[in-house]
Amino acid sequence: MAEVLFSRPKSLLDIPMHYCPGCHHGIIHRLVAEVLDELNVRERTIGIAPVGCSVLAYEYFNCDMMEAAHGRAPAVATGVKRVLPESVVFTYQGDGDLAAIGCAEIIHAAVRGEKITTIFVNNAIYGMTGGQMAPTSLESQVTTTSPYGRKLSESGMPIRMSEMISTIDGAAYITRVAVNNPANMAKAKSSIKTAFQLQMSGAGFSMVEVLSTCPTNWGMTPLEAVKWLEQNMIPYYPLGVFKTPEGVAKV
């Protein structure tokens, strides 16, 4: 008798995704869906989709979803969670959404210790609009709006959101992961699971920053993009746990 060893998570719908070849959104969606399955919370989960490449996330997750205005997902999530405190609420946001236009919303959701989980996908560029500079774009990185490379004298240093948010008291769990290889994927999934568990235990705000590739707008093959992430992004955006509540290891 054949045994099923690997199948689509129930929390992910069987719909072709629009993401470009080599983009990591598909992997990250799957990890979130696997966690929702394993925690058995799909039927009480409400996800909030952002504006940006993952704007259609609500078409892929098999749970109730809302689409938020650019950057406002943490405020929308706050409204949902205050109405339905027993529900599981997550936002899924890119770097333009979370670190630029939505910077106030994410900071204050953390300040309030809002019991939501944010999946923050950082690929150091604006993908959906065609490769413009993001607050997270690296020094000298060429984008369509930094054609001579990001100049620190004009645009400042790339923003490290996890480091910044980890200084906020209401933030319970802040971690940065990557999905560039199977070992890191396993760590990323473990972090996402911890983040949701801490939300459910009422610990406070939790965020998992996932470093991600954008081969299309970086102008690379998928393999070159993974290499670029490892050689350029990880040194500036170090992986690791920046904030845990006491006793998080036992959760």
Next chain:
Amino acid sequence: MAEKILMKGNEAIGEAAIVAGCRHYFGYPITPQTELTEYMARRMPQVNGVFLQAESEIAAINMVYGAAGAGARAMTSSSSPGISLKQEGISYIAGAELPCVIVNIQRGGPGLGSIQPAQSDYFQATKGGGHGDYHCIVLAPNSVQELVDVTVESFDLADRYRNPVLILGDGALGQMMEPVEFRASVATVVEKPWAAVGMKNRNQPNIINSLHLKADEQEQHNHKLQARYAAITASETRCEELYTDDAELTLVAYGITSRIARTAVEKARGEGMKVGLFRPISLWPFPSDQLFSTASRTKAFLTIEMSAGQMIEDVKLAIRCSKPVYFYGRYGGMIPSPREIYHEIVKIFDGKGGR
């Protein structure tokens, strides 16, 4: 019969919302509506409700979006500059077909403006305000009692049409105290099978959304919204008429201005001038048919506004420019006096009125 209590307009709105079953309020302080925010901060915990002071007007309206999408009766309030910030969220709420109540206690503008009463957000309130083809239902009470009645009704209207309702007041109405009565009321419970509350035993996820990437789908969505606006226009226009049966000159004014105009109308009537008053209560949908029917009886209209002239455009459209429309306005936070309006009436009867 409930007893009458003396209440400030802003606070009366808050209590009325609670009577209507609103248990989720998200706001941000701004003069001259802050007493409403403060009232909710005091009262919501007493009724097991949620009060949350957001980090901005933008966050507050998006919290309303989330709460309304999750099926709750939710409200926010602000004053003119704050409402400008909320417009992005209001457009999204209209696009996503979410019911909620938004209060604008207007002050002088543009920009930071003054903190005194004004009616200069009329265009913004009635013509969309945010981007896209949409309308809020806009109601403009003229007393603290009517603020109460309209607020209670707004939550029902919002749920019935799955559309945002805007209560348009002004600094005077928000700040003044009058005796009010809260009639015994049971909050209407509305089934919201579309709400995103977790799938539970549902087979399909509920999605709250305003994105339609394909133009034909977006057009279909707009068709649906326009059909709803037509239904609202057919059923929900409200107005009040005084002495319009034999009026040679009909004043048109709403909100606090209508009460000042009424004093002028009574004085003119006392002196034998046949003057009437038409008061739109719903500013969108505008009571065009009712106003048009008065046009066959009157010789001219005089629109009074605390703005440089905004509602006057709807008045001219409603009467199809069939009669002269005179205008008198004060703005920037200035309130017209009954005497000023009376003089405008006399000028028109003397053939010296300005259009």
